[in-house]
Amino acid sequence: MSPRDQEQTRRRVIEATIELLTREGRDAVTTRAVAVAAGLQPPAIYRLFGDKEGLLEAVAEHGFATFLAGKNLDPGPHGPVDDLEAGWDLAVEFGLANPALYVLMYADPARPASPAFTAGMEVLMGRIRRLAAAGWLRVDEHLAAAIIHATARGAVLTWLSLPEDRRDPALLTTLREAMLTAVTTREPATQEAGPAGAARALRAALPEQTALSEGERGLLEEWLDRLTHE
Amino acid sequence: MSPRDQEQTRRRVIEATIELLTREGRDAVTTRAVAVAAGLQPPAIYRLFGDKEGLLEAVAEHGFATFLAGKNLDPGPHGPVDDLEAGWDLAVEFGLANPALYVLMYADPARPASPAFTAGMEVLMGRIRRLAAAGWLRVDEHLAAAIIHATARGAVLTWLSLPEDRRDPALLTTLREAMLTAVTTREPATQEAGPAGAARALRAALPEQTALSEGERGLLEEWLDRLTHE
DNA sequence: AGAGGACTGGTAACGTCGATACATGTCACC
């Protein structure tokens, strides 16, 4: 079997698994059931994915990639805050649209970070960085990522655990709003983009702080001037 | 065997299961392993708990009840808002103190609401009601419950999924604060902007600039970190 | 062109799981 064919078979197995997962639930995903659904023998799964864990990881990655493929990830016209908002919505929408897959990826914290998990974080981190560069970030970048992740995770899992007739869309919008106020500032710390603007803003706010020694502050001011006039 | 003895045996089995769960993980909890740990035969589990699901449910309930037993649930002297805050802390503390148990109870949203789950919600609902009675509630009671639950759930699961050396306690306090401002009409504790925002903006924009040498940039990054973490 | 060998794919099986049927033992009561 050529690598080309093998890739195609992998794809067929993955899609059969997703079908099984979404139609009959997590417990229906057995190696045997997947094998017959994909039209091959149980051991073939192991030749293709190593073990069941490998299969599930491949499934998560495929599902997430497929979802992202239909979305536009470029920065929007309304600034980094709106981009963050859209990114949060994207994460939640993925969970609501693929509950079984989402639970597989995000329910058990013991599961080591899969490529799919990491890919989602990459998207998020890019938006956070732009937010920080524009001076909108209220907290540390890593903390921001954790907050965004936690609110989205909590939103999706709680939403899914509610009976359908008691799901209030306000849960999602309120959590999103809470996330935004926790992570971003209402007023940007700098009006100008790039290092020069940030340096100017920092230069202005500098005299009030005490984290640096006299000498350090002097050198820092020199550097900020250089960055400003670059 | 008298009902009294049976109750005692149930208790022994449950505690053996918790021991197994926390020491060797979820997958180590097999009916056989539990049976030998509790000193009886595998079928005895089924006579006591019906099936494995029943055992796990009993375990969840026992673990949660034991945790709550050591806590004071009465209204505190600082008003309903502080009570809510303490309730949220309680939920999160339970998750951090009993990760395996928490994951068992809250990870999979497909699992129907267990008695333990409901008991936790009861505690929460009481506090929300007092909050509403005192006029502090910004949103519908059910929505408030969902928001509180979602933030706590997201906080615990995200915390547990982070490697230990990257867990920032600020994640918990920030999420708690976000929950409080979303749910109550209390004024958010506005933190002074200071130079932190500008420092973060400069930190994010730093890689793009060329006015500083490698060494200067390294030192500058250290200072910016100090300025943001002050 | 034919023999040898590496590699793919199929079959059968292992050990363990959750769960259950059945036999064995034990105690109360007539």
Added chain:
DNA sequence: GGTGACATGTATCGACGTTACCAGTCCTCT
């Protein structure tokens, strides 16, 4: 002291994840 009901122990079932093993096929080298 026999008898019936109930608790306990034994043996086993089907299904699971996983692996050893064997047959067939295709490429290579002489």
